Amino acid sequence: GAGVSQSPSNKVTEKGKDVELRCDPISGHTALYWYRQRLGQGLEFLIYFQGNSAPDKSGLPSDRFSAERTGESVSTLTIQRTQQEDSAVYLCATRKGVGEPQHFGDGTRLSIL
């Protein structure tokens, strides 16, 4: 497709389970970002990839959160031992190059019971 694709669109899971969220970037977009949007709040930066390296992980809230990227392709965000405060919409954005705007996916709505 032409845009950033995220899956699943919705995920409901029990507290303590691990979840994996996927982001397929726009072809040719080298930079990839993960953000979290809690209900009624703005987006919080989580992690930035340039290619398959992550020079900025400063937004990851705890060591339960990790992310990987395969080359300049798919990225996965993994949350281990989920907690209720992890409930949020997780957004992925990609960018072609410096000075270019970020393009956002529709997000994954994660609900922890």
Next chain:
Amino acid sequence: GDSVTQMEGPVTLSEEAFLTINCTYTATGYPSLFWYVQYPGEGLQLLLKATKADDKGSNKGFEATYRKETTSFHLEKGSVQVSDSAVYFCALLYGSSNTGKLIFGQGTTLQVKP
């Protein structure tokens, strides 16, 4: 650190009313400024941007001017439509970093009634 503050919502207007959504920022260096819009059930879309002081971004009848003296980037539209109902986010591009990460305000919900 860098931050963005938006006016509280929701903002409720009648169709054809004038819209202003205030946005102020705190930043080191010279950030670029953005407005993103999130329509119901859709993802974030870039609405407009400005990269330096006194630049005016515009799109779909919306405008915002980068005011360095007041550290503001207020969003305006002269005549809103029901289809403009959405959540609007002001954001800055973290000026002192080359990572390109965006710092967002908390969002302002706009409801336009016919």
